[in-house]
Structures are given as structure tokens and as C-alpha cells.
Amino acid sequence: MTVAASKSDSAHAASDNKEKWLRTYRQMVRIRMFEEQVNELYTRALMPGLAHLYSGEEAVAVGICEALNVDDYITSTHRGHGHCLAKGASPDRMFAELLGKEAGYCRGKGGSMHIADPATGNLGANAIVGGSVGIATGAAFAAKRLGNGRVAVCFFGEGALGQGSLYEVMNLAQLWKLPVIYVCENNLYNEYTHYSETTAGTILGRAAAFGLEAATVDGQDVRAVNEVATRIVERAQNGGGPAFLQADTYRYSGHHVGDINREYYRSKKEEQHWKTERDPIQLHAKWLVDHGFADAATLERVSAEARAEMQAAVQFAVNAPYPSTDQVAQDVYA
Amino acid sequence: MTVAASKSDSAHAASDNKEKWLRTYRQMVRIRMFEEQVNELYTRALMPGLAHLYSGEEAVAVGICEALNVDDYITSTHRGHGHCLAKGASPDRMFAELLGKEAGYCRGKGGSMHIADPATGNLGANAIVGGSVGIATGAAFAAKRLGNGRVAVCFFGEGALGQGSLYEVMNLAQLWKLPVIYVCENNLYNEYTHYSETTAGTILGRAAAFGLEAATVDGQDVRAVNEVATRIVERAQNGGGPAFLQADTYRYSGHHVGDINREYYRSKKEEQHWKTERDPIQLHAKWLVDHGFADAATLERVSAEARAEMQAAVQFAVNAPYPSTDQVAQDVYA
Amino acid sequence: MPEVAIAERELTFAQAVREALAEEMRRDSRVCIFGEDVAEAGTPFKVLSGLVEEFGAGRVIDTPISEAGFTGVGVGAAMAGLRPVVDIMFGDFLTLTMDQMVNQAAKAHYMSGGHWRVPMVMRTTLGATRRSAAQHSQSLHAWFSHVPGLKVVLPSTPYDAKGLLKTAIRDENPVVFFEDKMMYKLKGRVPEGEYTIPFGVANVKRAGEDITLVATSSMVHVALGAAALLEKEGVSAEVVDPRTTWPLDEKTIVDSVKKTSRAIVLDEGYGRYGVTAEIAAVIAEGAFYDLDAPVKRMGAMHVPIPFSPPLEDVTVPTEETVVEAARKMCGK
């Protein structure tokens, strides 16, 4: 029932995949740069409200979305910028949404916590912890019933393990053999509380108890994530039913952009360790260089391009107009 | 983590326990006779609404409540008459409640599905499936915080495994090492649907995943139930934390008294098998006789006394007055 | 009433609901049903009997007792191309579905700037006097009427039930459809042919001159009974059934009261902070200069529904209490 992802550095996994591993690198860098800009917008008081940054967790979203088709579904969380970009959304309309502009993905009505994009199968970020577990499971039900071969990936943080509805839908998904993948991003903290204070027993055991295929993976290793994702996605496509993936990772910044003083719940030392020893981008960069898939200059170019792309996207958003107030009453009913 | 109850027919378990095993026999018979009267009241159209009979499951409530003190807490279900009697309630006031009379435990306001009795620690039957899992867990929290040494037993049917809140509170109970016992009465059916159609994976695994002590027991063997109950109750009293007990049992009648034609969801043959081969009262009677704790005459006297007791209780209830209508607005607020 | 015009045949309320579902499932393969004991059992009320036999277990799906979970599945299935009809056996269990209905279903369209849609119907029940006590007798439709993004339907006759349910299933938005448990056996004319009833259009169930009785669901029958009694006393009562509390047909209600200058609002939900408050406020505002007396509100008594029959019976408005109130208002 419970299986761990096999090490992924095997030559085979890599060799004929240069394009893919360069693409995943680029995607991770784009997410990192996107979040840098978000933090910038916040500190410059250009962004209304708050945002929850995905920095440090890039390998999870990228490794998994690399295994999906554009029309496969995802549901995302309050920490959703990474999922959204990895699934294919464009940063300009994302920034526009973060600033509440009409050009945003949700015409400014959703903001950071509710970006949705039908074009890339993104059913939406959700500001209710665990709020989308039913939606993802239902999308998988529809995909199976309509026979369109799609799968649904439900991203959530380990804090969502506290929501009973997760267990209700895992039971349904297994009973009905639905093509849904539950991805638990374990970044160790539910807001300001360490997950060990909120999580009894084991995480994987909770999925295995309902009969789901359950696996853990190093969430800082984009290749490992992608390998296990590819396997469980194929399994789901072939009628094998749902799976649960625990990706161990870490968020670099605060719970949200305003969470500056964190020592009372986690140490600078711990943060430093993850940033220097376990950074998914650096680790993948080293691997790319070691395997001769890229040299320092190439990687530098990727960063430069991504940074430029995000700066331009921010400019677009800053210059974009707000919706006219009469739009407030539109879109309540279809 | 997961342990099965050891066989209980060992001499030791029995020998010096004659009184106890005769008492549990009497209690099971009283519950059986109580439910016979309830069915009678329904068929004679003397009872308002419906009732869910406990017949066939007596060994579970009796085996467990035998291991409890009068001030320990229980929460019960829509199928709660057995729990209520086993915990020590008196049948006259129970029947009065079933008929909506002022002399009832709830002054007629609760009825069959809401009987509660502070004197015996019965926090109340509940008509919401899984509705009392939080209440039982909270009572255990209070017991621990107040240091009064009480434990709380939460009875529910296997259908409540579908309610996510059960997993939420098992997690809390294990994190806080609360003296609460979750008793899953698996009588195979959620209303008119076999539990195998609604339950993926394993039942015990769901509790074990949260770190609870988890055990299964033959719910038709009152001595086996009592032995494992005694062990996990002591464990809870000694700070060992929560436990989960799956008691395999069967309901003899319909989901409720009005559920007469059942062939579309279960066979007469299956019902016959349980009634003739697995009846908790007959099985215990045989054991009592085999061990020389009782002879046929003694057991017959127990039945006769119980039947007389229940008939008198019904008479009391039938003759009791309804509450005056002005009582409708009382007890809304304390 | 429209029935008179076109109807030929009599069906019970339950049969009308079943026929609406069967017709819609035949015309649209995306329609499917989720719920507890909805398949072979056809629900405890037997409303769905026969559907699994015609449409199969792939479209009439028994669920575990997981109201929050399968409601969420309904929301996602609707967003991804199906048209689920989610069955919540007793309206009291809606308490378990509020997050999915209110934070997800009701808001997905708006939060996504109009991109995602949730064409889902939640069928559930309301109503007391079944001797089922406090957790099986509530009428919680006011909560949903309070939430933008949801539509709320309260059919009072077999004819309305069929026409409104077909409209609900074809609607692009989440619709909560409340059926009074006590009306399932109620008979009424239902035409053979295809028809739908638009939302937001109240129905004058009986014309009158002296007083308007605005009533929902089962209270429509209490109002009609009271109107018949009042007629004997020379009081002509008009009975207006909004049929949907959201959208609400304020005009028909207000116009009726402008004509009669007196109004009683009847609803089986709690009177305080409920449907009677909204409709009374709408009338008091819209017919302010025409009212001869304050609008009278009659809802469930503000107590948990008791089990004991003599107590339960006084918690809901009856023909007698309505007649008495109407008499007073008309100065008789």
C-alpha cells in the first residue's frame, strides 16, 4: 500500500530528458522571481491585503505539474502562486489579480487567495484550509464519468490534515476509484504552530487507512517529485484510483508577507539550513551542471529572463486599470 | 498499535466473577425485553414517531458499561436504548420519554433519539450520525482537566465512520491523551446500505493512523467485550490515552421499527444465521450453564422478572400525563 | 391557479419530484444524483424509487454518511461538467454542508470573475410535526436565502415541485431545493407534458380582497385552509406563494398587499431573523402607505422542536391560529 519514491538520480531518469529538466528549472526560477516581486509589492505598499509566498516549495508544484496535461485539473490553496504558474498561468494577469485590477484572472474579484484559470484547468486557489478537497474529488468524478481521461490534483498544506472533510473525500475517491491525487505539502508549520503539535500518528497512515496509494517524497528534489508524480498520475489515468503524496518541504518566508518576526515559533538557524542546504533551485542547478545539461551562463540567463519577465508583468499590473464599480454586482449569478 | 482482544473463556476471566456474569446476562435480557415492548408500542400505534431497536447488539453496551463507573460518561446514538439501560437508566422514565410524557427523562422533549440522564453520566443519545464524537471527547477533556478520574465512552455505528469530525476528534484525543473510548458498533449496515459499499480501506487502520490504541472484538460475546473494555478503560484512567474498539455485531430488526421489508438489502437467511447462531443472550446463557453459574430455571426467572419489569414500566408510561403546553417554551435557555 | 388550466392527471408531491428528475436525466446525461440510500432504497421517503433501475448505479449513487464530503464532490463535479443533484436527507443535516455551499458553491462563480460555474442542485427537506424531535424537524432555508450566489426554492404543490425542479436542474447556479417531508403524499394535478416554472415569479394560489396571506411550502396549505374558513366569516383572503425566496418576487407580494392593505407572512422556519422578517420588511417598505395594520409574522415558535406531540403541535402556525390573527387584523 505505502511506497516510498525511489531515488531519482538514476541516469535513466535523466539522460534523455534534458529539455524537461531545463524546463522544470526555469519554472522553479520563475516562481521564485514571481514571489520576490510579490514581497516587493507588499513592502512598497502597492498590494492590497496580504499574500502567502511559495518560495522554497517550488519543486513540489513544478515536479507535479510537469507530469500533468494542460487540461488536467488542479485545486490550490492560499499559498497558490506556485501551483498557478506551474500549471501554466501567465504572470501579468496574476499580478493584475493580486492588485485587484480588471485585467486579473478573476477581474480583480478574487485576489491572491482565489486565482482560478479554466484555460489551464486551475479550479481555483482556496482560502479555506482543506476547502478544495471536495472540489478536486468531484472534478475527478466528472472526468471519470465523462471519460475525458483527465486527472485532478488537490494541493494542500499539512494543516489541512486537521479538516475532517479530507477523510470523507479520500474514502469516496477510493470507493469510486477516482483519478485524483492528494498532494500534502508538508512545510512543517500550520501558520505559527509546528505540525507535530497538531498531527497525531502518521500522515501517510491516514491515507493508507482508506486504501489509497500513499507515498512520501523529498519535496526539494524536483526530479524525485516528478518521478513519483508521473507514476501515480499514470496509475490514476489507468483506473488505478486515487493516491496521496506527502511532499516534505519548507516555506522560506513568513506564513504571509507580514509575518516578519518568526523566532518565537521557528529559529533563524532552521531557516538558514533549508535555504542553504536544501534549496530546490540550487540543488537542481548543481545536478544540471554535474550532468552537463547546462553551464553557469545558461542558468544565469534563465534567471535574468525570468526576472525581466516578472518585472514586466508587474509593470503591466501596476499600470492596469481597476474595474469600474458597477462590476461589483456582476458575476454573482451565471 | 493494533491489538485483538484475547479469548475470554479462560477460567480466570470467569471463576470469581459469577455475580458479574449473571448481572451482564440480566442486563442483556432487560434490553431485549425493553425493545420488544417498544416494537409492541409501535405496532399498537401507542408511540409517536419511530424508534431504532438495539436487539441483537446487547453484548456491546452491556460488556462496556459493566466496565464503567456510574459517573463515567457515555454518548449514545439514535439506536440508544441499550446504552441508556446498560448505563443504569430506569425503564419507566425511558418509556415515558418514548411516549412524550412529562415523567420522561427529558420531560418528553427529547424522545427516543435524545434520552439523556445526568445521574448515570449519559450525555445523551444523538440523532446526528457522529454528532456526539466531539461531545464525548470534550467530556474526556473536562474529566482530565478537572482530574476527577472519569472516562468517556463514545458509542456510534460504523456509519459514523463517514463523518469527518470523527477523525478530527481522534486526532485531538491522541494529541492530548484524553480518557475517551470510541466504540464502533459495526452491525454491517448504514440504514439500507451494506457498510462495505461505504467504507474503503480498513476500520481499525483509521484509528491506528492517528495513534490510537485500536482493537476489534466479537460484539456478540459479552465477556470478550467486557475484557477488552476493562483493559482500555483502565489504560485511559492511567493516562494511556484514547482507544478505539470495533465491535462486530448485528441488528435483528429493521433500521427502525417501520423497516419491515428488508430483502432488497439483506437476506432473511443472514438474519436467521445471526439470530440462531450468534445471539449474545443465548451464547452467554449456554456459557453460564456450562460453567455451572446458573441453571435453566434461574435464567428463566431472570427473563420473567425482566419481562414483568418492562411491562410495568410501559404501564407507568402509558398512564403518565403529557406535559402541559406551556412547557414548550421552557428549557430553551438555562 | 395554472394547474386548473392545463393539468389532467394527479400525482403525489413525491411522484412529481421523481418525474422531474427522470425527465431531466433522460434529456441530459450530465445529470446525476448523489446521496445516502438514494439508489435501491430510493431514500427513506421513497422519493427516488425506480431511478437507479432506469439510470443505473453510475448516475444514482449511494454515498457514505459524509454530507460535507459528497456536497463538495457535487460542487467539483458541477464545475467540471456534470449537473449533480445532491440529496441531503433531512434539512437538519445542512449544518454539515455549509462550508461547501456557502464558501465554495455560492462564491466560485464570483471569485473567479465569472469563469467557473456551479450548476448544482441540492435537494433537501424541511418541516416539523413528524414526531422526529429537534434534530430532524428544522426548516433552515433562511440561512441560504441570506447568501448571495445561491438560489432557494420552496415548492408547495406537486405541479410547482415538478416545474421548479426542472428549472433548478437547468439553472447554471447552485440551487437549494426544499421539500416539506409532510407533503410527499400530497396529491395535485400535474400535466403530462413538458413544462418548467421560472424562478422569482410568485404564484397567487387564491385571489382575495381583504387580506394577503404570503405563505411558503407547507404553509401555503395552512393559508389556503385558513382562507376557506375566513370566507365563511366574510373575510376574503388572497394567498400568495413566492415559490422562491431568492430570487424573491417582491412586486407580486407588494401589489397584493397594496390591494388588500393587510398582510400575514407564514413560513415554517423560525420566525425570528427568518424568512418572515425579510418578507414583512419588504411589505412594510413597499406597501407603506397602503397598510391598515402592521404586517403579522407567523413562523415556527422560537424553541428547538420538541418531541412530545402536544408540545410540537403548538410550535407551528395552524389554520386556527392564522384565522384568529386574520380576524383580529380585519377587525372582526
Next chain:
Amino acid sequence: MPEVAIAERELTFAQAVREALAEEMRRDSRVCIFGEDVAEAGTPFKVLSGLVEEFGAGRVIDTPISEAGFTGVGVGAAMAGLRPVVDIMFGDFLTLTMDQMVNQAAKAHYMSGGHWRVPMVMRTTLGATRRSAAQHSQSLHAWFSHVPGLKVVLPSTPYDAKGLLKTAIRDENPVVFFEDKMMYKLKGRVPEGEYTIPFGVANVKRAGEDITLVATSSMVHVALGAAALLEKEGVSAEVVDPRTTWPLDEKTIVDSVKKTSRAIVLDEGYGRYGVTAEIAAVIAEGAFYDLDAPVKRMGAMHVPIPFSPPLEDVTVPTEETVVEAARKMCGK
């Protein structure tokens, strides 16, 4: 206003809430707090900072993100002898607690014929304009006001917050206590000494002659601001704060309107089927013969709360919109 009479000291709304909790926890060891990040973090709003340091992790308890679960634990703990204060971070998450609050907490006393009691307080938040979008901006107090067995409190000042919270903790029934997120930094006079404020007693926050503004929670400040502006125009507005929507002090509200003959009801919940409907209906009935104009209701616009600032800002009543409405009603 009572503040003027006795107060010496200024506290923020958050400090007043914390002081009430600290005082009650000192006088009664049965009082404990459950919630997400309530201990070291002191909640995201820092309302509870310092309490875990004084009372320890055994009484200020961090929970997993299990609103339904720990609310149920609160209900059971209350029945078994404690006096829990359950913290629900955002009022939007109340959707997850409805079964425990409505089917369990609200009914346990009644269903048991008065034998069991649930002396529990649920503290939560309401209010928009924080740029938090549709799932973090709702004001759902109308739902609870609709449910017999619950009491609902909506403090509008630090003084009221402290006095009402102490009363809530000492009450023998489940109480839902709503704090507007935008008011936590609001300062106001709070006396040093011990005091409580009874439920069901409205407070006239400002006396006036021409129009009554009945307002709850943060809307009290909108009403006071509007009253100040209206004064300049020669319109004297009275501001009445019910403080608790259940029990509701109908008399003080109706008496004020009988005096002024005009009323606007302000509440941050949705206007439709909400608190404004109930209070408007109460006024329309109680002051029927005194009203010079229909009661005006002003609540949140009937849309999910949008994120975009210019859109969000038009969803709630403001001093300007209130002044405009009042002007019209007073024929200016």
C-alpha cells in the same frame, strides 16, 4: 453613554477583550480557551497575547485546524463542567461549526428537558474592507440569531466588549460573540474596576430627535459619524446599539423610533434575510402608527465580498451613504 460616567482609562478593543478573558480566567479556573494559534501566537490578530504566559498551555490550548472538532470538544467540555471559550479565527469558518453549534450546543439543554447545560462562548470575527476577499470577510451573525438556544453578542466599543464578554463567559448557555476585525485597534474608555453588561439591553450611543439609526458592531461608528455630519445639516440623529441580537431589546429600539418617527437599520451582514430585516420588521410592527416613512435597511450588498478595493468599498454602508439616506427620509 455609560463610558463617560465611569471610565478613566483608554484601552483598545483587543486589549478590552483580552482583559475580560484574563479577569474571568483568574476568577474561575474552569474557563479555558481553545483555538488555532491562540497560545504563543496569541492569534493572528494578537488579541490573546500574554494569556498563555499567565495561564499556561493547559488553559490556553492550540488546536489543529479542526473547527468542527474542537467546537464539539468545547460543547462536551462545557457539559462536563468547564467553561470553554472557543476561538474561531474568521467568522467565515463558522460554516464548519454549524452542526456542533446548532444541532448540539443550542439544543442540548432543551432536548434533555433542562438537565444538561452548555456554558460555552464562541469568539469569532466579522467584517469586510480588509482586502481579504470573499472567504475572509463575511458577517454571519444572522444565522445564529435565527437559532433558538443560542445568544448572539455584537460589541461595538472596548467598554462594551469587556462587559459583554464577561457576561458571556458567566452565562449558562452557548453564546456566540462577534468581534469586528477592523475594530481591534479602536480605542475607548474602559474603567479599571470590575463590571459586566447584561444581555438584551440596548445602548443609546447618541441621543437625537429626528431619526433613529439602529446600528450593530462596526456600523455603530458609521452611524455616529453620520450623526455628526447630519447635525451640521440640522438633523438630529439618535444612535441605538442593540449590543445583542438575541436576546433583542425591542423596547428601547421601538421607543426611540416612536420618538423620532424615522429609522434606518445598519448592519454589516447581508441586508437580505439578515439582521436588518428582523429589526426593520420589529420597528414596522412596534412603531407602526408613529412612522413617517418606511424603515430603511442598510446592510452589506448582496454579493460575495470582492477583493478589489474599489469594489469592496462599495459593498458596505458608509457615513456618506447613511447621511444621504437620512437626508432623504427627513425631507432635506
